[in-house]
Amino acid sequence: MKRKGSRIERELVDLFWIHGYAAIRSPGSGSSSHPVPDIIAGNGKRTFALEVKSRANLPIYLEKENIDNLLKFSKAFGAIPFIAVKIPRKKWKFIQISDLKKTKRGYKIDEDVFCSAINFDELINKHTQLKLKT
């Protein structure tokens, strides 16, 4: 699973580079005492901090600590936090923290959340538009 996760993360890193962003995977979260996202991507205008979840099926459950760390890193770095979700034979989807559904122990991504999430083009175009408006 670890290996597969790395391959999926590299695939997303490649996608960002193809679209004019620089992106890097962070080392495994166990290797740092500070919060680290799975991927950080930037193009000089916008920076995204991403937690990557690759699963066979929905729903996907997320630990509160995991999300808290993503928010903590994003706030300090000045990055926009998203959960990047990859399900076999479906395109990448990107979910804002405020769109996650709360559970007793954390959060979940169910069919509703997944279907209303944005895709990669929307992720990078939406934030380009936001930039142009300011």
Add this chain to the structure above:
Amino acid sequence: MKRKGSRIERELVDLFWIHGYAAIRSPGSGSSSHPVPDIIAGNGKRTFALEVKSRANLPIYLEKENIDNLLKFSKAFGAIPFIAVKIPRKKWKFIQISDLKKTKRGYKIDEDVFCSAINFDELINKHTQLKLKT
């Protein structure tokens, strides 16, 4: 040497966090087909991309490809590139690419370059001041 390099890089990552920056080490450069700096640090105002060199003595020689990759990443991401140098019993020093001395095969950091480099406080304060002026 790999192990020591990691420890030194973690030390610099800690220093950034202490001063209000979020910072991450990238996975080893061999693990990506894209250019990756050793460390990326940001605080919402400035982002630094750093190549870390830990050596017992000066001069330190740098390969052209190494610097080209740092510049390529920094330009795409929107980060300010620096070489972070740690020599035993001396404080961290930060060197801009334009201050490196050219050699036949790349660049070098000699006593002159090292002594005129900025320290950590200057790195983060200098760029705070630049921000305030704009």
